[in-house]
Amino acid sequence: MSDDGFTDFVVEVEAPLLRTAYLLTGDHGHAEDLVQTALVKAHRHWAKVQRADSPLAYVRRILVTSHVSWRRRMSTSEQVIETVPDRPGDDLQDRLATTDLVRAALRELSPKARAVVVLRWFEDLTEAETARVLGCSTSTVSTHAARGLATLRRHLDATAADTDTSIYARRTS
Structure with missing residues (x-):
């Protein structure tokens, strides 16, 4: 066969x-x-x-x-569940901590906004390619991208403000 x-x-x-x-x-x-x-x-x-x-x-x-x-x-x-329970141990590497922050921020997005952000910035597709994959217009992709990035920034900024020792706070200072 x-x-x-x-x-x-x-x-x-x-x-x-x-x-x-x-x-x-x-x-x-x-x-x-x-x-x-x-x-x-x-x-x-x-x-x-x-x-x-x-x-x-x-x-x-x-x-x-x-x-x-x-x-x-x-x-x-x-x-x-919106947040994953803390993992045991305080010795997480910077890379894993940053990855966890980004994943948590991605979970804050709507499914469409998450799909746009993932396809545009993690899969490195153009707006037109992303629009084709999602079956929508490029302006819809732009709108979801702008809203998604704004939500990611707010979430990452709030996370940094909540924890003085966060990876994000150390890297932006």
Whole structure:
């Protein structure tokens, strides 16, 4: 049974999709589930995905829309914990502490704003590419980007103000 290159495609794009999914969800387990869901949907329509200008962009859009759909369903059926309990031990490295701050700030964003920020600044897509992935206009991308970045700044500034020894405060002084 031939998979017409689907297996090779999955091997090639799994890591970037998993990174995007993790940045969207903030959880490794949910990220893996999200990637699996996107790849299952892509496999069902593999002939159409293959014909796309960019199969990765096509699957990335499936990933983002699946995430937004999950978030919408969760908001009506599950309670999302806004903060992760502190980890034991005070010896976290600067890099991990900064990463945790950014992840917490990303969780403050709406699903659309988070998707725009992740695609624009973590996946390094242009506004036009981001708009294509999300199926919206570039002005919508700009609006969500501006709101998302403003929320990230507020959250990171508030975190720095709450903790004198925070990594963010030390790096900006």
